[in-house]
Structures are given as C-alpha cells and as structure tokens.
Amino acid sequence: MNSIVCFNCEKEFDAERARCPYCDAPNSTEIGRYPTLGKGWFMAIWVLFILLMIGMFVTMFSN
Numbered sequence: 229m230n231s232i233v234c235f236n237c238e239k240e241f242d243a244e245r246a247r248c249p250y251c252d253a254p255n256s257t258e259i260g261r262y263p264t265l266g267k268g269w270f271m272a273i274w275v276l277f278i279l280l281m282i283g284m285f286v287t288m289f290s291n
C-alpha cells in the first residue's frame with residue numbers, strides 16, 4: 229500500500245484515495261502548486277495554446 233502526505237494538512241493517508249480524509253483536500257500535489265488557478269484553468273490554457281499552434285501550422289502550410 230502506498231501512502232502520501234496531504235499538501236494541505238500534512239497528514240499521511242492512502243494514495244488511492246481521491247481526497248484527504250482529514251481536511252477533504254484533493255489528492256494531488258499539482259493542484260497545491262496552482263492554488264489560485266486550479267488544474268482546470270491550467271488545462272484550459274494548454275488546450276488554447278495547442279489550438280493556437282495548430283492554427284499557426286494550418287496558415288503556414290495553406291499558402
């Protein structure tokens with residue numbers, strides 16, 4: 229069994245749990261690194277960036 233330390237309350241719990249049983253924080257250190265934006269915003273920015281890159285390639289090769 230694998231246990232991790234909660235980034236919020238720093239208590240140990242089972243890594244297979246989706247949330248910390250003590251403080252209900254999500255089981256992810258990545259979310260802890262982006263507390264103001266969250267993972268949804270981070271992914272949305274990535275998707276926008278990739279779409280922009282695809283758009284640039286399409287305009288480059290359509291000439």
Ligand SMILES: [Zn+2]
Pocket residue numbers: 234235236237238239248249250251252253
């Ligand atoms: Zn916790």
